[in-house]
Amino acid sequence: MRDYIRRFLIAIIMALCVSLLFLGGKHSEAASLTETKASENMIWPSDGIISDSYGTREGKHKGIDIAGKMNTPILAVADGMVEKSYLSDTYGNVVFIKHPNKYVTVYAHLNSRSVSKGQSVKQGQIIGSMGKTGQATGTHLHFEIHRLEWRYDKKFAINPEKLLGNAEVGGVVRAGAARNGVMVVSAPVKTGTDKKIVSNTKTDIHYTVRRGDTLSSIATEKNITVAKLKELNELTSDLIVPDQVLTIK
Numbered sequence: 001m002r003d004y005i006r007r008f009l010i011a012i013i014m015a016l017c018v019s020l021l022f023l024g025g026k027h028s029e030a031a032s033l034t035e036t037k038a039s040e041n042m043i044w045p046s047d048g049i050i051s052d053s054y055g056t057r058e059g060k061h062k063g064i065d066i067a068g069k070m071n072t073p074i075l076a077v078a079d080g081m082v083e084k085s086y087l088s089d090t091y092g093n094v095v096f097i098k099h100p101n102k103y104v105t106v107y108a109h110l111n112s113r114s115v116s117k118g119q120s121v122k123q124g125q126i127i128g129s130m131g132k133t134g135q136a137t138g139t140h141l142h143f144e145i146h147r148l149e150w151r152y153d154k155k156f157a158i159n160p161e162k163l164l165g166n167a168e169v170g171g172v173v174r175a176g177a178a179r180n181g182v183m184v185v186s187a188p189v190k191t192g193t194d195k196k197i198v199s200n201t202k203t204d205i206h207y208t209v210r211r212g213d214t215l216s217s218i219a220t221e222k223n224i225t226v227a228k229l230k231e232l233n234e235l236t237s238d239l240i241v242p243d244q245v246l247t248i249k
């Protein structure tokens, strides 16, 4: 009888071990899936040129810098919820987005912010514009990625290149492009509580960009060249956004 109980107990312990192994395996599989998914999904937040990389300034630079023109649109790199949107002494106008996979992304030195705390955002949605507010010497986006949470010591910061692909200083990046270079978002999603642009499409001199428009489709429709369109509007890239007002003459 005693022997029977002992065998029974051993069987239970073995079953527990097997299920723990199984659960442990499942867990790490899930973790790596999350990471893969995050890396596949994120897009570059703005057009520009990489002006500083992660880990410089004696390791204190916990983000990546993208230099560009004042008011270049800044996009959410993935779906998420605005955790903070405020004016900081150091970061300047800054937006923090918490993503479903627990990553937090930070967009600093913005000239303007177009989202507020608690608002949910879609990937590619414009959250603000590039600027040089706070402790910034030139117009650029300072972008950070943190696992789990942002902390003052930036303990959980990771190199954005891990998720967005390699970006050497001097390299050009495109808003809406994934790490493989594929454009995930061609014209940024513009939703939320942005104020309506008053001008309309009825004038001859201006054209208001509609969703799905490209520079070449507008050029064809308005009988103008893409180069002329870009020149008239001082565009440095082909990126246009819905509701953007373009000069066409």
Ligand SMILES: [Zn+2]
Pocket (backbone or CB within 6 Å): 052, 061, 063, 064, 065, 141, 142, 143
């Ligand atoms: Zn920076």
